Amino acid sequence: MKITLDADKCCAAGQCVLVAPEVFDQRDEDGIVVLLDAEPPAGQHDAVREAAAICPAAVIEVHE
Amino acid sequence: MTARPLAVVGASAAGLAAAEALRRLGWRGPLTLIGDEPHLPYDRPPLSKQLLHGAWEPERLLLRSKDQLAALALDLRLGTRATGLDAATRTLTLDNGETLPCAGVIIATGVAARTLPGAEGLTGVHTLRTLDDALALRARLTGTGHRLVIVGNGVLGCEAAAVARELGHDVTLVGVEPIPMAAAVGTEIGELLAEEHRAHGVTLRTAAVAGFDTSGGAVTGVRLAEGEADAREREGTRLPADTVLLAIGSTPAVGWLGDDPALDTTDGLRCDAYCAAAPGIYAAGDVARWEHPVHGRPVRFEHRMNASEQGMAAARNLLAELAAEEGDQSAFADAFEGAPPERRPFAPVPYFWSDQYAVKLQAYGLTAGADRIETTVLDRAGRRAVALYGRDGHAVGVLAAGLPPRQVRGLRALIAAPVPWEEARERVRAATATG
Ligand SMILES: Cc1cc2nc3c(=O)[nH]c(=O)nc-3n(C[C@H](O)[C@H](O)[C@H](O)COP(=O)(O)OP(=O)(O)OC[C@H]3O[C@@H](n4cnc5c(N)ncnc54)[C@H](O)[C@@H]3O)c2cc1C
Ligand code: SF4
Numbered sequence: 001m002k003i004t005l006d007a008d009k010c011c012a013a014g015q016c017v018l019v020a021p022e023v024f025d026q027r028d029e030d031g032i033v034v035l036l037d038a039e040p041p042a043g044q045h046d047a048v049r050e051a052a053a054i055c056p057a058a059v060i061e062v063h064e
Numbered sequence: 065m066t067a068r069p070l071a072v073v074g075a076s077a078a079g080l081a082a083a084e085a086l087r088r089l090g091w092r093g094p095l096t097l098i099g100d101e102p103h104l105p106y107d108r109p110p111l112s113k114q115l116l117h118g119a120w121e122p123e124r125l126l127l128r129s130k131d132q133l134a135a136l137a138l139d140l141r142l143g144t145r146a147t148g149l150d151a152a153t154r155t156l157t158l159d160n161g162e163t164l165p166c167a168g169v170i171i172a173t174g175v176a177a178r179t180l181p182g183a184e185g186l187t188g189v190h191t192l193r194t195l196d197d198a199l200a201l202r203a204r205l206t207g208t209g210h211r212l213v214i215v216g217n218g219v220l221g222c223e224a225a226a227v228a229r230e231l232g233h234d235v236t237l238v239g240v241e242p243i244p245m246a247a248a249v250g251t252e253i254g255e256l257l258a259e260e261h262r263a264h265g266v267t268l269r270t271a272a273v274a275g276f277d278t279s280g281g282a283v284t285g286v287r288l289a290e291g292e293a294d295a296r297e298r299e300g301t302r303l304p305a306d307t308v309l310l311a312i313g314s315t316p317a318v319g320w321l322g323d324d325p326a327l328d329t330t331d332g333l334r335c336d337a338y339c340a341a342a343p344g345i346y347a348a349g350d351v352a353r354w355e356h357p358v359h360g361r362p363v364r365f366e367h368r369m370n371a372s373e374q375g376m377a378a379a380r381n382l383l384a385e386l387a388a389e390e391g392d393q394s395a396f397a398d399a400f401e402g403a404p405p406e407r408r409p410f411a412p413v414p415y416f417w418s419d420q421y422a423v424k425l426q427a428y429g430l431t432a433g434a435d436r437i438e439t440t441v442l443d444r445a446g447r448r449a450v451a452l453y454g455r456d457g458h459a460v461g462v463l464a465a466g467l468p469p470r471q472v473r474g475l476r477a478l479i480a481a482p483v484p485w486e487e488a489r490e491r492v493r494a495a496t497a498t499g
Contacts, residue, residue, distance in 0.1 A: 009124070011109070011417055012424065013369060014473055026469040031424075053084055053376060056077075056368040058107060058127045 020047035067093035067399035074172035075099025078349025081375030093399025100145040111198040112223040151326040171347040175314035187282035208232035213305040217244035221311035226420040236267040252439035337409040339378040348374035357409040367416040377410040429461035429479040459488030
């Protein structure tokens with residue numbers, strides 16, 4: 001699995017961090033998403049798919 | 065034997081989330097997604113922000129790429145309206161005359177913008193709900209120095225006012241409520257926003273709109289209702305305008321469901337805690353009013369986050385119901401891969417945000433309909449504030465303006481389940497005192 005972000009679209013909702021805190025974080029100054037792990041281990045895959053589905057700004061793209 | 069299709073009506077945030085979740089959870093049978101707009105599924109929040117501003121073009125709003133949509137193997141019917149549903153047989157009728165008997169239906173038809181009598185067909189009078197609406201308004205506001213009157217000072221009116229000022233137009237925001245967004249966020253946060261709008265040169269007026277002045281089929285002004293206008297402002301009951309935006313709320317798109325007694329369509333489609341409106345019929349997003357298990361009353365949200373979350377929840381619970389249904393199981397089993405999901409009540413922590421100028425509001429839980437609100441302004445000029453919303457002795461909602469993300473997430477945790485008011489107050493104080 002490979003993750004790419006279109007971070008310009010991020011509205012800082014933070015839902016990705018709630019769902020997959022080991023993969024996503026937010027910048028302190030403006031809350032914009034930060035990718036901690038672009039190729040997360042298998043144990044994280046379900047959480048990442050969930051984060052991509054739930055992100056309210058369609059920022060997260062998952063390539064499998 | 066082949067399975068009947070699952071159908072999702074409404075091809076926007078909630079409908080797309082539902083369709084994706086049906087596939088992710090194992091539905092391999094036919095899946096029809098019906099949407100009456102001609103466009104591929106796109107996102108609405110940027111319509112009143114980046115798109116209206118001109119910073120983004122429509123392609124940026126697409127919720128999924130063509131490839132991502134193709135991977136879902138949908139029978140995608142765009143530009144197609146559902147015109148009826150027979151709940152008992154789960155049969156849809158479409159505006160092309162087709163009848164579509166389904167194994168299950170998810171209704172995600174959202175809401176439509178309200179308008180005012182006399183507005184129809186008037187050049188220069190706009191609403192803002194769809195991409196076409198936003199492009200039309202953007203085209204109307206080409207250049208600078210338009211005289212724009214925005215009717216309605218809720219979240220949509222406020223966001224549009226901010227963008228229009230940034231574009232250099234003359235903006236008057238008219239509302240029947242004296243303080244913008246007060247119904248959604250309370251008077252003190254509303255007053256903070258009012259200050260921000262005034263500082264950016266927006267004229268705020270309290271009045272009801274009685275009608276339009278026109279010339280040759282185009283709007284030239286807005287007439288305010290006599291007597292209802294604030295006494296101090298009564299002298300000016302006509303506001304000149306070349307463009308008017310009606311941002312006066314919306315009505316759930318349930319008209320197409322007719323009056324099937326199996327469905328309750330008073331203020332949205334009424335659902336149980338599982339998002340089910342009737343056996344095999346589910347609803348999600350702005351159109352759905354459901355029994356929130358934590359808040360113990362029916363709620364309906366017009367929030368982007370809820371659309372995705374509820375779409376996913378409705379998909380899960382529909383599949384769980386179909387798996388458990390009596391009758392011909394071979395059809396379902398053939399079309400399904402893996403273990404069927406478990407039925408779960410839909411109990412989200414509601415979330416919404418709004419961007420106005422550089423101010424970002426983020427709110428969790430229920431902020432409307434509170435019986436007490438405690439607002440702490442941390443920095444008036446910097447528009448940094450936090451507010452706590454209570455009902456029946458418990459804190460049920462929280463709002464942050466200008467707080468760092470870690471603190472915002474901390475506030476969410478605080479009201480994820482209703483907490484006694486005093487305890488919540490202490491925790492908000494502790495959470496915002498540090499960092
Ligand atoms: C300008 C604007 C700005 C917003 N900003 C924010 C924000 O900052 N933060 C936030 O939290 N929320 C915001 N929202 C709200 C958010 O966009 C909605 O909550 C979300 O779009 C709801 O998604 P939905 O899929 O339930 O409904 P909708 O997005 O309304 O989609 C319903 C779709 O169904 C179609 N449809 C209706 N009837 C039929 C039929 N009979 N047959 C076929 N198709 C039908 C409609 O045409 C539409 O395409 C904003 C909304 C708007 C309009
Ligand atoms: S969920 Fe989406 S919008 Fe929210 S912080 Fe993560 S990437 Fe940004």
